[in-house]
Amino acid sequence: MTNFSKSxxxxxxxxxxxxxxxxxxxxxxxxxxxxxxxxxxxxxxxEFYERYPQTAEDVLEKIEAAEIPEPLFQLAEALIGKKRDLRSLDKLRNEIDRASEIGN
Structure with missing residues (x-):
């Protein structure tokens, strides 16, 4: 199976x-x-751009507007090894667990 993502x-x-x-x-x-x-x-x-026409300005606005939520940013840092301390990962897991408990 191929990896369906941008390289x-x-x-x-x-x-x-x-x-x-x-x-x-x-x-x-x-x-x-x-x-x-x-x-x-x-x-x-x-094909997406063909169906939903975009301009370069549209794409730039979306790129500039994209912001990574802090917990996701911390998780990414932990996973790519820039942070040896996995407290961020544990904190994110705890937040997910709490949200799951509230939702149930």
Whole structure:
């Protein structure tokens, strides 16, 4: 099974929007076209932009507006090893457990 996600080899969302909108000259789009023959994730992203047209400004606004909740940020730090102290992970687990108890 393949990993359906953006990789470091993938063009940015801004590049894919520009490609989909025809803002990239055909002479410069060969690398993107080749990439799309191999990457299902980027094909899906381009198809999304085809169905729901975006501008580069739309994408930039969404990127700038995206904010990671503090517990998720702490979890990410713990998981990628930037924090050796797993208290953040334990704190997040406790919050999830409490929320589950309240919901039941």
């Amino acid at each position: 470091t080899d993938c063009p940015t969302s801004l590049t894919l929007v520009a490609f989909q909108n025809g803002d990239i000259p055909v002479a410069n789009s060969g690398d993107i076209r080749r990439h799309l023959t191999e990457c299902e994730f980027c094909v899906a992203e381009v």
